[in-house]
Amino acid sequence: SSSGGKEAEENAEGLSGGKAGTPTMTVAMVTHAAPGDTFWDIIKKGAQSAASKDNVDLKYSADPSSANQATLIQSAIDSKVDGIAVTLPDPPALVPVVKKAIAAGIPVIAFNAGITSFEDSGALAYFGSDESVAGETAGARAAQDGAKHVLCVVQEQGQVQLEARCDGVQKGFGGGQYDKIYVNGRDMPSVQTTIATKLQQDKTIDMIVTLGAPFALASIQAVKDTGSQAKVATFDFNPQIPEQIKSGALQWAIDQQPFLQGYSAVDGLWLYKNNGNVLGGGKATLTGPYLVDKNNVDFVAKFAAAGNR
Amino acid sequence: MTAVVPETATPLVRLTDAGKNYGNIIALRGVTLEVSGGEVTCVLGDNGAGKSTLIKIIAGLHEHTSGSYEVEGEAVHFSSPREALDHGIATVYQDLAVVPLMPVWRNFFLGNEVRKGLRMDIGFMRETTKKELLDMGIDLRDVDQPIGTLSGGERQCVAISRAVYFGAKVLILDEPTAALGVKQSGVVLRYILQARERGLGVIFITHNPHHAYPVGDRFLLLKRGQSIGYYRKSEISRDELTALMAGGAELEELSHELESAGGASADAAKILGEEVHDLGIDRVSTKEAP
Amino acid sequence: MTAVVPETATPLVRLTDAGKNYGNIIALRGVTLEVSGGEVTCVLGDNGAGKSTLIKIIAGLHEHTSGSYEVEGEAVHFSSPREALDHGIATVYQDLAVVPLMPVWRNFFLGNEVRKGLRMDIGFMRETTKKELLDMGIDLRDVDQPIGTLSGGERQCVAISRAVYFGAKVLILDEPTAALGVKQSGVVLRYILQARERGLGVIFITHNPHHAYPVGDRFLLLKRGQSIGYYRKSEISRDELTALMAGGAELEELSHELESAGGASADAAKILGEEVHDLGIDRVSTKEAP
Amino acid sequence: MSSTLETRPGPPPPAASDERVARQSPLSRLLARPEVGALVGAILIYIVFFIVAPPFRQPESLSSVLYVSSTFGIMAVAVALLMIGGEFDLSAGVAVTSSALFASMFAYQFTLNLWVGVAAALVFALLVGFINGYLVVKTGIPSFLVTLGTFFMLRGLNLALTKAVTGNVATNDVSNMDGFDSAQKVFASSFTIGNVSIRITLLWWILFVAIGTWLLLRTRLGNWIFAVGGSAPSSRAVGVPVNKVKIGLFMGVGFLAWFMGMHNLFAFNTVQSGGGLGNEFIYIVAAVVGGCLLTGGYGSVIGAAIGAFIFGMTNLGIVYAGWDPDWFYFFLGALLLGAILLNSFVRKRAEAMR
Amino acid sequence: MSSTLETRPGPPPPAASDERVARQSPLSRLLARPEVGALVGAILIYIVFFIVAPPFRQPESLSSVLYVSSTFGIMAVAVALLMIGGEFDLSAGVAVTSSALFASMFAYQFTLNLWVGVAAALVFALLVGFINGYLVVKTGIPSFLVTLGTFFMLRGLNLALTKAVTGNVATNDVSNMDGFDSAQKVFASSFTIGNVSIRITLLWWILFVAIGTWLLLRTRLGNWIFAVGGSAPSSRAVGVPVNKVKIGLFMGVGFLAWFMGMHNLFAFNTVQSGGGLGNEFIYIVAAVVGGCLLTGGYGSVIGAAIGAFIFGMTNLGIVYAGWDPDWFYFFLGALLLGAILLNSFVRKRAEAMR
Numbered sequence A: 001s002s003s004g005g006k007e008a009e010e011n012a013e014g015l016s017g018g019k020a021g022t023p024t025m026t027v028a029m030v031t032h033a034a035p036g037d038t039f040w041d042i043i044k045k046g047a048q049s050a051a052s053k054d055n056v057d058l059k060y061s062a063d064p065s066s067a068n069q070a071t072l073i074q075s076a077i078d079s080k081v082d083g084i085a086v087t088l089p090d091p092p093a094l095v096p097v098v099k100k101a102i103a104a105g106i107p108v109i110a111f112n113a114g115i116t117s118f119e120d121s122g123a124l125a126y127f128g129s130d131e132s133v134a135g136e137t138a139g140a141r142a143a144q145d146g147a148k149h150v151l152c153v154v155q156e157q158g159q160v161q162l163e164a165r166c167d168g169v170q171k172g173f174g175g176g177q178y179d180k181i182y183v184n185g186r187d188m189p190s191v192q193t194t195i196a197t198k199l200q201q202d203k204t205i206d207m208i209v210t211l212g213a214p215f216a217l218a219s220i221q222a223v224k225d226t227g228s229q230a231k232v233a234t235f236d237f238n239p240q241i242p243e244q245i246k247s248g249a250l251q252w253a254i255d256q257q258p259f260l261q262g263y264s265a266v267d268g269l270w271l272y273k274n275n276g277n278v279l280g281g282g283k284a285t286l287t288g289p290y291l292v293d294k295n296n297v298d299f300v301a302k303f304a305a306a307g308n309r
Numbered sequence B, C: 001m002t003a004v005v006p007e008t009a010t011p012l013v014r015l016t017d018a019g020k021n022y023g024n025i026i027a028l029r030g031v032t033l034e035v036s037g038g039e040v041t042c043v044l045g046d047n048g049a050g051k052s053t054l055i056k057i058i059a060g061l062h063e064h065t066s067g068s069y070e071v072e073g074e075a076v077h078f079s080s081p082r083e084a085l086d087h088g089i090a091t092v093y094q095d096l097a098v099v100p101l102m103p104v105w106r107n108f109f110l111g112n113e114v115r116k117g118l119r120m121d122i123g124f125m126r127e128t129t130k131k132e133l134l135d136m137g138i139d140l141r142d143v144d145q146p147i148g149t150l151s152g153g154e155r156q157c158v159a160i161s162r163a164v165y166f167g168a169k170v171l172i173l174d175e176p177t178a179a180l181g182v183k184q185s186g187v188v189l190r191y192i193l194q195a196r197e198r199g200l201g202v203i204f205i206t207h208n209p210h211h212a213y214p215v216g217d218r219f220l221l222l223k224r225g226q227s228i229g230y231y232r233k234s235e236i237s238r239d240e241l242t243a244l245m246a247g248g249a250e251l252e253e254l255s256h257e258l259e260s261a262g263g264a265s266a267d268a269a270k271i272l273g274e275e276v277h278d279l280g281i282d283r284v285s286t287k288e289a290p
Numbered sequence D, E: 001m002s003s004t005l006e007t008r009p010g011p012p013p014p015a016a017s018d019e020r021v022a023r024q025s026p027l028s029r030l031l032a033r034p035e036v037g038a039l040v041g042a043i044l045i046y047i048v049f050f051i052v053a054p055p056f057r058q059p060e061s062l063s064s065v066l067y068v069s070s071t072f073g074i075m076a077v078a079v080a081l082l083m084i085g086g087e088f089d090l091s092a093g094v095a096v097t098s099s100a101l102f103a104s105m106f107a108y109q110f111t112l113n114l115w116v117g118v119a120a121a122l123v124f125a126l127l128v129g130f131i132n133g134y135l136v137v138k139t140g141i142p143s144f145l146v147t148l149g150t151f152f153m154l155r156g157l158n159l160a161l162t163k164a165v166t167g168n169v170a171t172n173d174v175s176n177m178d179g180f181d182s183a184q185k186v187f188a189s190s191f192t193i194g195n196v197s198i199r200i201t202l203l204w205w206i207l208f209v210a211i212g213t214w215l216l217l218r219t220r221l222g223n224w225i226f227a228v229g230g231s232a233p234s235s236r237a238v239g240v241p242v243n244k245v246k247i248g249l250f251m252g253v254g255f256l257a258w259f260m261g262m263h264n265l266f267a268f269n270t271v272q273s274g275g276g277l278g279n280e281f282i283y284i285v286a287a288v289v290g291g292c293l294l295t296g297g298y299g300s301v302i303g304a305a306i307g308a309f310i311f312g313m314t315n316l317g318i319v320y321a322g323w324d325p326d327w328f329y330f331f332l333g334a335l336l337l338g339a340i341l342l343n344s345f346v347r348k349r350a351e352a353m354r
């Protein structure tokens, strides 16, 4: 029926240029994503693209709690996969189990989170961006845009990476006024109203930086509702972002190229298995920050429309 | 006084060889019973004999697990009390079936709400509740009180007056007078007679032979889930009935046994003796009911 | 037969001018009562008269809102039934206070579990429960049945035998015989006498004058929350008592009124007449209790 | 001590004034109503924020608070009725998102007028409610468990179907489609009174609360809802169609979930497939803060509305006050607990006073 | 139809075999126990995964499943006892994190032996339980609301205090501190049987389940727990110290939250301040799947353990089976619902059969 057709279409959409003739290998990808998040969905798409190109059987699993993520890695070890791609948002909790995997002879590549500790864990490589650096880039850009008072919007309280981004924003922004609020990322009406509330509470806010694409859209709405003069910028991408940048409602978006992270992690494991290559030679390979604004939005837009940026 | 209906008329309710198991517990088996209009059937028996189980089958609260059940000649298998109510069978349960947190008047009319258009006619319902209870000798402070705050007897009276008010063809009363004062008990007996006069079939459960014999037309005696006798009034005297109810022989034995001991036992024996006497077991004269 | 204790002895329980309000509802006021060891006090009255409220105060379930309450001469203000139990006051509540989902034996020993070291002595408790109930004439299939699946009378018997088993100084029984069969009622009366003989003070609530008069030493009559009389047995005859309980005058009036109407009403009048007769209101002879 | 036989004069016959009832002030009678405790809590929290947060005093702020409250409060109407009827629905939060996704994808994929999608989503939402109710009444499994199962299933379906249909985790923008403008008028517009812009959900909220209260207190159905929640076996015994009432209540939740789903769709044009999670909890909290018993049989729709208002006000009030966001949940908890304690204190006072 | 007066012979006097009881097969008697339905569900789900997921068949996988189950199951012991006692604790999930944060920060900031932090955290956790219980019994407010308040407050405190003390959202690594090794041995070590590494939490879980079951079925306290949950007023009336029992149960939850907190701390060396959220829910689900009534008074600790096992097994089984992760929650819901339906079906069968 129609779902089959859609599935076929989805597979065709992938960026596979062909298919490797190497024997099928199994790769487990274990992340700390919450299900249904746009950003992580793009990572997964990248991973799937690489998997279908490299004849890899990809087993994706995710859990935001580090204890549960550790268990998922353990279950990948139990399943005797040929390689593990993993995010390391909470290194002290995850490094021991990664070491276990390596001791069991399974190559591990870290991506997205864990830039400071992937080497300790014995992972081959790291593909991702440095959240602090990304944050600082954003903060600096905001200062450059002439903002005086920045508001950082966190959609999940207590999340290490999100906190690091906001801290980076504050640092990069320099001495300007800086505020932070938490919103419930699962409930758009309350996200929008909370941001609007903050704008009403402090009318000097002139720049909002959100940490996820959907919240940028809610912020734009909130700015409209309150008649505030604040500008909006965001981390991450989704299909609606380019249009907003084009129209000027959104200033810029910081893309860490999640597609690339997922793709490289899987492809890296394939390369390692089949040719012994390690991209970056054991050092971190950065995939971002890649800043998209009015100048380069047209180029990125068509990929974003496909949901791959 | 007994208005005996001709045998040929279809009885309102007929149970044949009915039985009921709760899991592996056999609460009732092989019980046969007929209730015709204008007739009061008393179901008598010891605690745990299966009386409530029997009436719960008739009321549609439980389904019988064996035997057959007919209402006005037509075999039925009620899957809910609603169906029984729709056949005009109204019941006062021993455990009362009230909703403790709800006001008295809402409980009174529950399931039979009086409506004006879409809305309930609250004024009418409150007044009716107040009045019907007053008729039973219960003068409530406030019909908006949650029924859970009423005394045991007051709650019982609500359940009774509700059943009497809505009963159309058959009225079932499971130990209605248990928690009632002397006056209220009198009123309930009057209600039973009025219902019989109106042509209703009444099933009346009680442990009090003084209540059962005067109003009953037929008597079904249960023991340990089985029928141990089914009589018309003409076939049994009050004393015989009370003797059967009490398991008279056993009682007298107990009394003698105690008397041979001293002290309190002797006292107790006296009381028991009186009890036995009250039940008419040792009396020879067969005083007929009015 | 009444073992009257000298007036000078400190009564086990003494309520003076006690009252109880539930919010704006005045359930009881100005009631005075004394219970001495070896004495049975009957509390009698109409439905909603405040009997259960009274005993709930004594049992520590409710605190009185006015007046004073002394146990063995010492003023108390029980904030929980535990305190009353610790004073040796055991109670059978009208609404029974059982936990429906729990097995019978666990209910029987609830709050008084028998232990061997840290563990409960389950074997002993199960056997005791079985035995105590058998003594009351209740032959349970299985003491591990949830008590909620017992018949009304069976449950009542569990509550009674529990209180009798644990009662130390004062035994309070709120309409214990209401749901009981004739035989079980006899056993309860015997228990009351045995308790009296053992020197316990007993408070006995009932609507049945046939039960109250033989065992009672004193009688407290309540009406609409107030005391309408407090008598020693020597001061009142059975017939006077029953007349007071029933509000005899009103009853007879009702009977006459009905007789003047025809049909069912006439029948009902007859019954009521008999009821009134049974209550001894129209009898002249004052038959003394044994 | 012992009196003679002559009886004391009995109390007078029942008259307009009953000697067994103490006088009760109108104030204390008012305070005894289930929702009044919550109201007192709400007023107190309002005063607190009015004092500490200057921006909170503006009419626009009240409008924002009322908007957020209405997004919880509309669902809380149905959830409160369901709870009074003795059941839970843990799938209520994701069902909102499911309805929105369904309407949006249905209309988009078949390129239909949005109103067709809206209607199809209504059928879908009612069906989900029906299935919940049917499983609960037919199997006798606690609704907590049944709806937990459907909660997980809907949550999975939301994501999986959205991905399968759109290739993304959010639906496509529907703002250019036929019927969008009229649907937005109905579900997600706003209007201005004075200078203050007011969301239409507020009006809908008032309407639903009014209907819910009327249903509960004035109709036969309301009687039955109280009864099945207070004691389902007793209700069954006196002939209340318990199963039908319960299924109906679940469908009521489905109906309002559909409504809120439409609001979310037309207010934001796209729907995130992971949304709505955890909101079921907020609805229950609103109902319980407003005086509904978790065990059923007692509560009020107005109370649930006040509960939603307390929750919304506290949420935004902390932001208006500019309190340290790290402490947000601490303050939220403290204020909630404070409101609840006050509520119970007021009720106890009221009971003692009357 | 009407018989004569001579009575039919009465039933025989009570003997070893009672004529009022039908014969019951040992199987059907077994099937009627509260936890057996859950067990049947667990076995069925096990078989499903055994068939569809080859990696699931390895002993290591069982060890992982048991580990995950134990992390839910240990808390589920206390939560089940609390639920049998008629109360909820929504703060149970975050209390685990709070204890871990407390122990870690306390020892770290004052540079003490970690065992001092462990002991201080125990006091803290018991205190939280006590406060929950005290508020519930003294105010009569439903525990759902009270513990919701403490849930929010602890959640806020976890974040705010951690940020205030450490400057981050996670605590510092404690693995180099005094006492770490011995504490890790106790709370978070593993040992090997054959080739399979087994976590010590499994042993603790078994121990806690055994103690809980023994408490519940064999001691006076267990009797009281059933009683206060089944009917608090009746229990009070026969002299059960209802308040003490309830406070004790809340403190029991505090105790095991402390234990799990210590496990998390010594297994992962740091603690994320946002952790534990939502787990309270999983504990309740485990208890309810295992046969505990939400209304209290009925349930079993072993059942809760089986419930936790079902949840853990389903969670990991879907991963082992390599099913599309987008559909994860759908499968989770479907399997849970299936297990529950089967559970109720088995019980009904058992009741009809016996």
Ligand SMILES: Nc1ncnc2c1ncn2[C@@H]1O[C@H](COP(=O)(O)OP(=O)(O)OP(=O)(O)O)[C@@H](O)[C@H]1O
Binding pocket: B149, B150, B151, B152, B153, B154, B179, B181, C022, C025, C026, C027, C045, C046, C047, C048, C049, C050, C051, C052, C053, C054, C094
């Ligand atoms: N919790 C309560 N709240 C409000 N009113 C109550 C409460 N309990 C009892 N009442 C009222 O107090 C009065 C006395 O009740 P009580 O139970 O003491 O009567 P009783 O004499 O035991 O009657 P019965 O013979 O029917 O058992 C009744 O009118 C009842 O409505």
Ligand SMILES: Nc1ncnc2c1ncn2[C@@H]1O[C@H](COP(=O)(O)OP(=O)(O)OP(=O)(O)O)[C@@H](O)[C@H]1O
Binding pocket: B022, B025, B026, B027, B045, B046, B047, B048, B049, B050, B051, B052, B053, B054, B094, C149, C150, C151, C152, C153, C154, C179, C181
């Ligand atoms: N739901 C049930 N499950 C198991 N056993 C039951 C259930 N209901 C009743 N029983 C048993 O069936 C038997 C008959 O109960 P029933 O209530 O019919 O007795 P009864 O004659 O009404 O007694 P009483 O005079 O005490 O009210 C009792 O022994 C009781 O234990």
Ligand SMILES: [Mg+2]
Binding pocket: B051, B052, B053, B094, B174, C151, C152, C153
């Ligand atoms: Mg019965």
Ligand SMILES: [Mg+2]
Binding pocket: B151, B152, B153, C051, C052, C053, C094, C174
């Ligand atoms: Mg009473």
